[in-house]
């Protein structure tokens with residue numbers, strides 16, 4: 153939403169401070185709406201951040217890291233295999249990368265096509281693993297964004313039990329990129345209403361029904377609107393030079 157300049161954290165102490173600041177804001181937002189701050193998971197997103205700085209962040213307390221691109225995530229998970237970190241892929245998956253995700257990721261937050269579900273399931277079955285997934289929904293109505301249109305969510309959910317290696321945890325969305333807090337909030341509310349409706353129709357299809365929503369510029373609004381997981385990159389690691397359009401077309 154707002155695009156602050158975030159200076160890079162370059163020491164363990166700086167990472168500790170950043171993490172504490174973000175957690176403090178999450179807690180304040182949760183308390184404003186009567187939520188328990190401990191119910192909100194902070195997923196630090198380390199895309200574009202070099203491995204030496206990721207090591208500092210892990211030393212400062214990060215135990216999970218989100219990455220948008222599979223190749224980058226795979227490389228980092230291999231080069232940082234000595235660290236106790238769980239990797240979450242939060243970006244669009246090409247089916248020819250499903251095997252990689254099945255090998256190193258503990259979570260995939262951007263499921264929006266049955267072809268990807270089938271490819272992941274096949275690779276996971278072969279590896280004897282399972283994977284937590286979030287169904288990505290396009291709540292902004294911008295057709296350049298990834299994610300299912302809201303009206304297609306029920307039929308999509310109904311197909312997922314066939315893929316027994318996938319454990320559906322809930323939903324993920326990216327809010328519209330705007331400075332209008334009302335528009336951002338509307339995206340988050342829409343995701344929550346989609347979750348609530350799915351829960352009424354068939355709670356077994358959505359697992360715990362988590363909402364993954366909110367990034368550096370809008371995670372406090374997301375927490376106010378019920379986010380169970382916020383995906384925060386720049387506010388922890390520092391501003392990225394890579395434009396968002398590299399990660400979601402039209403962004």
Ligand SMILES: *Cc1c(COP(=O)(O)O)cnc(C)c1O
Nearest residue numbers: 197220242367368383384385386
């Ligand atoms: C990069 C990214 C984020 C984090 O964005 P920041 O602006 O760095 O907080 C969240 N979600 C997804 C899908 C991303 O690709």
